[in-house]
Amino acid sequence: METTLKTSKKRTGPVLFSNYQQADGIKKAIELGRENILLELKNSGLKGRGGAGFSTATKWMLSAAANAEKKFIVCNADEGEPGTFKDRVLLLEYPELVFDGMVIAGFTIGAKTGIVYLRGEYEYMLPSLEGFLNNMKEENLLGKNILEKEGFDFDINIRLGSGAYVCGEETALIESLEGYRGEPRNRPPFPVNTGYLGYPTIVNNVETLASIPHIIYKGGEWFKKNGTDKSKGSKLFSVSGDCRKPGVYELQWGTKINELLDIVEAKNCKAVQVGGASGVCLPKSQFNRSLAYEDAVTGGSIIIFDESRNMLKILKNFMEFFVEESCGQCTPCRVGNTKLLEGVENIEKGEYTFSYINKLKELGKTMQAASKCGLGQSSPNSFISILDNFKEEIFYSNRKGIKNVKA
Amino acid sequence: MLKRENIRIPVSQQALIVEKPIDTTTIGGTVTIQINEKKVSVPFGTTILDACKENQIHIPTLCHHPDLCIAGVCRICVVEVEGLRTLQTSCSFPVTSPIKIHTSTEKVRKARRHIIDLLLSEHYGECYSCFRNGNCELQSLAKEYGVDGYSFGHILEPKYKVDKSSAAVIRDMNKCILCKRCVRTCIDLQEVGVLEAINRGHETHVGTFLDKPLADVICINCGQCINRCPTAALRANDPSDEIWNAIDDPKKHVVIQTAPSPRAAIGEEFGIEPGHSFTGELNTALRRIGFDKVFDTNFTADLTIMEEGTELLRRLKKAVVEKDSSVKLPQFTSCSPGWIKFIEHFYPEYLDYLSSAKSPQQMFGAVIKTFYAKESKIDPADIITVALMPCAAKKFECNRPEMNSSGFKDVDYGLTTREMAKMIREAGIHLPEMPKSNFDEPFGNASGAGLIFGATGGVMEAALRTVYELVTGREVPFENLRIESCRGFEGIKQASIKLENCVESYNFLEGVELKFIVAHGTANAKKVMEMLQRGELSDVHFVEIMACPGGCLGGGGQPIPTSEEIRRKRAQAIYEEEEGLPVRKSHENVHIKYIYENFLTDGPCGELSHKLLHTHYTKRGKYIS
CATH class of the missing domain: 3.30.70.20 (Alpha-Beta Plaits)
Incomplete structure (x- = not known):
């Protein structure tokens, strides 16, 4: 595992992995001024890269418009979605992008403090990231009157999470930052108005922030040449599972699943989990779908399963994850996930009827509609998609022939 | 913009104050929304739940409670808001724009059922x-x-x-x-x-x-x-089985004292609207159940006033005449056992400010097993004293090791209003149908001052009626003895009363502005203690604190449910009953005069009083090993 930041960059890609010199974005931002930054951002069409896909420009505009004595920029580096590791690459190899992005955000909305909420498991990065921030301070890219711009003050500090998946949800993250249990808040109010300590707060994913310096320096027009009509720019994909070349790839939005499988040299692929445990599981027949906000959306996680894998085992693994990682606050998520897991176990034992399975799927739909946060709203995705897309294997075939199954 | 009311409590667990937008496009601060095809106008920031309630649309709730901040966790109150992908909890969703709401679609019904x-x-x-x-x-x-x-x-x-x-x-x-x-x-x-x-x-x-x-x-x-x-x-913690055993045991003389608040609320357990007192009916029911004597805790509430009032006057004398700087003022009331445990845990260094007078419950226990036992020639070992209280903390209080000044456990059992109602039902009695009857002698007619102990501010009002009259020789100068500044549900009330033309023995208090504070709920108690810590109470003389919101009538042993509306009705019932009583000042209670003439002969705060009616407190602190 890499423990220090890499200086030599071997990666190439259309946007994030294209050339960028630290501070270029900040300089350009000062030149443009707040209004033009927001216009540039709006023109770029950038959407949140964490998975929900909310317009970044709108988020920034709302918090820029909020009238408050303090504002905060929070970088969501609680990369917890199973199968996601692109933020790790960005933080280790491209920290200048993430931090420049935060500085630009602070300048734009008038925030003086930036906080990186770093996943507890990434504690090993802390010394090198803090060293990097110290260098930025020395170069006057952080601190008072940044790059001699009067009144442009901004500082970044890093706070560690403690391993709760739910703290990747922005309001739970804020609760955790404030020292409380990591439990999502009611929305509205939204963090752009009432965030950290009650002040307007922007919470952006690492990758979103890393896109900002490129957009500001090279322009929204340049950025939106990449991607599709509704999904502008490029995306980092964390590819894992049954393939010869797993890793982080920067690809255009709109890339077909088939194309991606070719790039990573996946053979005998049976299923692709798009979007991690909270995403959907697609069978071969849907491999011609494109990875984009308007089709198969993902925060970056792509998990590949080949013919040897047992889909029910995979589903069970996901459901066990949610049963444990639900914050336990709201009824549909806390109890619902245990019922779905119970369902999977009953299928495993062969103790089920189809009306029972359908009842559970209905329950899943209620969880999607009535849960308090994105966790419970998306946890039934794998349950519903795996049972729908792999009916044949799960209910009708002789499972004895499949690897990893007890006869 | 939505703002946090108090920074200490996490946003997810607190109510939101919605500030009206400055350049509101809505007319008169209201928003017109559509609920199930019906157009209604509601004030900006109203929650969907409240908007529905006002328009007679029922939405089920579970985690929502009128006394508490919003949680939005049970999700039972979900509704559909047009344009939003997921269902929204009506308890937490503030109306800030002209939205369209559906409260009973298939999706909603299914979700609630799930x-x-x-x-x-x-x-x-x-x-x-x-x-x-x-x-x-x-x-x-x-x-x-x-x-x-x-x-x-x-x-x-x-x-x-x-x-x-x-x-x-x-x-x-x-x-x-x-x-x-x-x-x-x-x-x-x-x-x-x-x-x-x-x-x-x-x-x-x-x-x-x-x-x-x-x-x-x-x-x-x-x-x-x-x-x-x-x-x-x-x-x-329900002791009713043990009480039944005592009642069924012919050798035991089982005595019950009833506090002022249960009688104003117990009707609710029998399907009666809040706000009706059942004092006389309750007395009859208790006798039919088998209690040998039914006494009124208000008697010892009057006794408390005599003891606590005398203690206050002594502290004042020491401070004003003797210039004794070690005297702790203001004096805090000590009737509420929840408050006592609160101060013992959170402010143990301030215990000297508490009146050393026991609560009325404990005073009664000690009096029954000494004075009453002697007068009625019953061996105190055979007496079981039960206290009907609106309170859960009274159960802890009667089990405090120091509460045995009679030589026995002064109060054997603390019973809540709910548990009493259960016993009454178990005995086949429908309380509202009972004929009325009086309390038993020798503690029969207590004063109204004792009765109003049940509401927040009641102890203060009762004490002022007595202290003012002792000091000036005149009744408190308020119409019908109503000291309005002590009444009402404001969290912390501050007021004062001027002592003029004092009688000779109290002329050291001539011209003194007697300042007092009344607080209820320990959140407000905490605020008062913080004022004390900051030195802001140096000119205050007397502070009444009740641990429960609304005072004893909102106690932890009272019928469920509770809300401010219910508590107001109970208070109203108490004040109404009080105005009809013949004696309304503690010192005019004939039984009080009798006990000081025949038993506590060295007077209030005398030696025997100190042994039986006063107590001490424990420095507990917040850290318990």
Whole structure:
């Protein structure tokens, strides 16, 4: 595992992995001024890269418009979605992008403090990231009157999470930052108005922030040449599972699943989990779908399963994850996930009827509609998609022939 | 913009104040929304739930409680808001734009039914063997939604051990549905903070610090959590079986004293609207149950006024005449055992400010097992004293080791209003049908001053009526003896009364502006203590504090449910009853005169009083090993 930041960059890609010199974005931002930054951002069409896909420009505009004595920029580096590791690459190899992005955000909305909420498991990065921030301070890219711009003050500090998946949800993250249990808040109010300590707060994913310096320096027009009509720019994909070349790839939005499988040299692929445990599981027949906000959306996680894998085992693994990682606050998520897991176990034992399975799927739909946060709203995705897309294997075939199954 | 009311409490657990936008496009600060095809105008920031309530549209709730901040966790109150992908909780959603709401679509009904099914699947126990049978919000919801089976199974084995460690509150987490009302009651309403959610996911449960037994943490026993629990996860420690045994034992002389608040609320347990007193009916019912004597705690409330009032005057004399700087002023009342435990845990360095007078309950216990035993020639060892109280903390108080100044346990059992109602029902009695009867002698007619102890400000009002008259020789200068500045539900009330033309023995108080503060609910008590710490109470003489919101009438042993509206009605019942009483000042109570002439012959705060009617406190602190 890499423990220090890499200086030599071997990666190439259309946007994030294209050339960028630290501070270029900040300089350009000062030149443009707040209004033009927001216009540039709006023109770029950038959407949140964490998975929900909310317009970044709108988020920034709302918090820029909020009238408050303090504002905060929070970088969501609680990369917890199973199968996601692109933020790790960005933080280790491209920290200048993430931090420049935060500085630009602070300048734009008038925030003086930036906080990186770093996943507890990434504690090993802390010394090198803090060293990097110290260098930025020395170069006057952080601190008072940044790059001699009067009144442009901004500082970044890093706070560690403690391993709760739910703290990747922005309001739970804020609760955790404030020292409380990591439990999502009611929305509205939204963090752009009432965030950290009650002040307007922007919470952006690492990758979103890393896109900002490129957009500001090279322009929204340049950025939106990449991607599709509704999904502008490029995306980092964390590819894992049954393939010869797993890793982080920067690809255009709109890339077909088939194309991606070719790039990573996946053979005998049976299923692709798009979007991690909270995403959907697609069978071969849907491999011609494109990875984009308007089709198969993902925060970056792509998990590949080949013919040897047992889909029910995979589903069970996901459901066990949610049963444990639900914050336990709201009824549909806390109890619902245990019922779905119970369902999977009953299928495993062969103790089920189809009306029972359908009842559970209905329950899943209620969880999607009535849960308090994105966790419970998306946890039934794998349950519903795996049972729908792999009916044949799960209910009708002789499972004895499949690897990893007890006869 | 939405703002946090108080920075200390997490946003997820607190009410939101909605500020009106400055350049509002809405007319007159209202927004016109559409609920189920009906157009209605509501003030900007109203929650969907309130908007529906005002328009006679019923939305089920569980985690919502009128006394508490918003949680939005049970999800039973979800509705559809057009344009939003997911269902929204109506309790937490403020109306800020002209939205269209649907409260009973298929999606909504299905979701609510699912949520009830999920809660039932984890709710251990059977309704017919539960003390909340017939008064359980989960049960009512199941009925409302026609639940006729367990769609997702039902837990068959208890998951948690029942915590019976506390003398006051029993916790059975197997019945908990994690609405967190108790958590919010404890941290938000009472600012004690004993309860919090522990663990995550399916392991989540409400627990104490390190999951210790309730008796080993800083619980003040106020029992407010019990009043707000929708199910039977929290209940008071019920001694009624032992009381039945004592009643059935012919050798025992079982005596009951009844506090002022239960009589103003017990009707609610028999289906009567809040706000009706059943004093006379209750007396009859208690005799029919088999209590040998039925006494009025108001007698010792009057006694408390004599003792506490005298103590205050002595402190004032020491401070004003003798210039003794060691005298602690203001003097704080000591009737509320929840408040006593609160100050012992949170402000142990300020215990000297408390009046040393025992609470009326404990005074009565000591008087019964000494004075009454002697007068009626009964061996105190054969007397069982029961106290009917609106309170959970009284159960802890009567078990304090120091409460045996009669040589016996002064009060054997503290019984709540709810438990008393159960005993009355068990005896086949329908309380409202009972003929009225009086309390027993020799403590028959207490004063109205004792009765108003039940409402916040009542002790202060009673004390002022007596102290003012002792000092000036005149009645308090208020119409019908109503001291309005002591009344009402404002969290902290401050007022003063000027002492002029004093009688000779008190002319050291001539011209003194007697300043007092009344606070109820320990969250307000905390504010008062912080004022004391900052030195802001140096010119205040007397402070009344009750641990429960509304005072004793809102106590942790009172009928469920509770809300400010219900508490107001109970207060009204108490004040109305009081105005009809012949004696309304403690010092004019003939029995009080009698006891000071014949038993406590060295007068209030005398030697025997000190032995029987006064107590001391324990420095507990917040850290318990």
